[in-house]
Amino acid sequence: MRTLFSADDHIVEPADVWSKRVPRKFLEDAPHVVDDGEMEFWVVEGTKMPTIGLNAVAGKSEEEWSFDPVRFSDMIPGCYDPKARAEDLRAEGIMASLNFPTLPRFGGALFPELKDRQLADVCVQAWNDFMFDEWCAVAPEMFVPMAIVQLWDADLAAKEIERNLGRGLRAISIPEETSLLGLPSYYNSFWDPVWDICQQSGTAVCMHIGSSGWRPYTPPEANPSLNVALGFVPTITHALGMMYSPVPRKFPDIKIVYSEGGINWVPGALERADRMYKRHKYWSGTDDVLPSDVCRKNMWFCLIEEPYGLRVRHDIGIDRILWECDYPHSSCVWPNTQKIVDELFADVPADEAEMITVRNAERLFNWSCQPAPSAAS
């Protein structure tokens, strides 16, 4: 059995993540789960937020998938229970797993929207405390600690990162793009305290697909799953934007991971971006650091099932590619992980496959995976 490091999985937060952590005065406004008899949903500052079915399909057949809201009892326990999750993953050789939030959104963009900034701050800290004290604590050798941050205040965010570095933080999750969320863009020096502490500490900055606040334009009549197919389009956009931006120029050791964004588009996008970067140099003022230079130094990309992407792995950079499981979302390969990974890597030399499935992530996140249980055990 291969030892696998999944660079992108998801936690469906248990109902009491916030209510058991926030001060009493915030209990009514902090996220909590209500059952109105018909459905369970989250309530945050008085607003209802259902759990979308497609975010918790692990263990279900494709025929059962839908966007409809679900209850906790509709999900397998591995969605929200770290003990069940650890067992599910270990059984398939996934020995390390990095987990993104659900209710706070992948990049933590829910909390800056709250009216009460003090509540928002408490909610960010509560999720991070849950990550360490409840999620990672169950299987500290498996769960790679990631934090969300106070996106509305980069100094506060840097302090929160520092607080979590003290207990072993390896990554933060922020949106692919922030200026649509009413926050300064990544071209703005507003974010420097965050880049600075991440660069200094070697903390990876993960940006998950679907976290940018916009979608490529599709007409209203389009098949609803077209948007799933197009999910990588904002990632292409923002990854190229980051390659053009001041961030990697001011913070040359910054480490940015595009989570669930796929890998197969990278060589084409770099080819186009490099050509345009050079060709439009004079009137636009681009410098001599090419988009591909930034990419090959500062960026990592994640694959689930991309045979073509793997074939062109050397055009991406064999050390830039991370494997992910995406448990418990709709692209998830669990519970057939080993079989699917074996087929996917059938034509890839063992040392290269090992880089992609475990070693690159170990180095990036400064982590050491336990070996997978043998197939016989």
Add this chain to the structure above:
Amino acid sequence: MRTLFSADDHIVEPADVWSKRVPRKFLEDAPHVVDDGEMEFWVVEGTKMPTIGLNAVAGKSEEEWSFDPVRFSDMIPGCYDPKARAEDLRAEGIMASLNFPTLPRFGGALFPELKDRQLADVCVQAWNDFMFDEWCAVAPEMFVPMAIVQLWDADLAAKEIERNLGRGLRAISIPEETSLLGLPSYYNSFWDPVWDICQQSGTAVCMHIGSSGWRPYTPPEANPSLNVALGFVPTITHALGMMYSPVPRKFPDIKIVYSEGGINWVPGALERADRMYKRHKYWSGTDDVLPSDVCRKNMWFCLIEEPYGLRVRHDIGIDRILWECDYPHSSCVWPNTQKIVDELFADVPADEAEMITVRNAERLFNWSCQPAPSAAS
């Protein structure tokens, strides 16, 4: 010298295209050129429209490029004069050339915006008459006739296509996406008369990059040339949208060309789209015709300089790829065409190179290229 077919070049319309064709009552509102002493610009229904410098850079070095408006006298004659153009192209072995409009926009989306629909109709017809009577007439063996259509009325558009088929029409140019222009989307049966006559007559439907009315989101501080690098993002979006749409299902022989959209992103986009199309079948109702099936039957893609794209040509489909020059725009390879093409195809077998540079386009547009003058002549 190689014989080349350029599937995408651009006409900068001469000043009198409309004023010498429209009835007297429309003279004031139809497009005409005014010089206010500082600059020349087009005026259409009272609105000023400059010619953007980047649309007429042929023959200029990159240091001279800018987005600033230009005069006709700032351009080389090949931009607007078909005789000069034909000489420029022939000298570099480009023996066939398909040309897109500039003032009407690449897909003719200017005219549906006019207040006066009768004027709009007359303007569409005038451009097409110019295309045949002035542009193609100068070098009928070289210039491949393309028309724009009355986008606000698909029956009128079909009649206009029919009118032009009578004099040898080979292609029409319509926007990559129409619903942002206040028109029905391509998912709507509104467009059936256009698809129908194009399918019946084998007329290619060209959709040029930058014609969709939206751009991928970038923050205001981004380098202005980032949008050039991202120009293929709407093409990816709308090509996948078309693969999911009813159009190729209702009109299985339709021929769609994504002009200047590049080729290198195609295999990755197909890999992702096919996976999602199958995976989300049950809840979204996708059928058994995969995006890649549509692509390999109904679509063509254009390359200028993409060494990586050429390397993965068999993943795109060797018969799906057209070469283009992009005269006189900023991606244009003229006046170094033969040298650049030789370098680009250095590792491609001669028969495959010939397919991409001339034979695929000849078959698609039902055209027969004269051989290039020998290098010595």
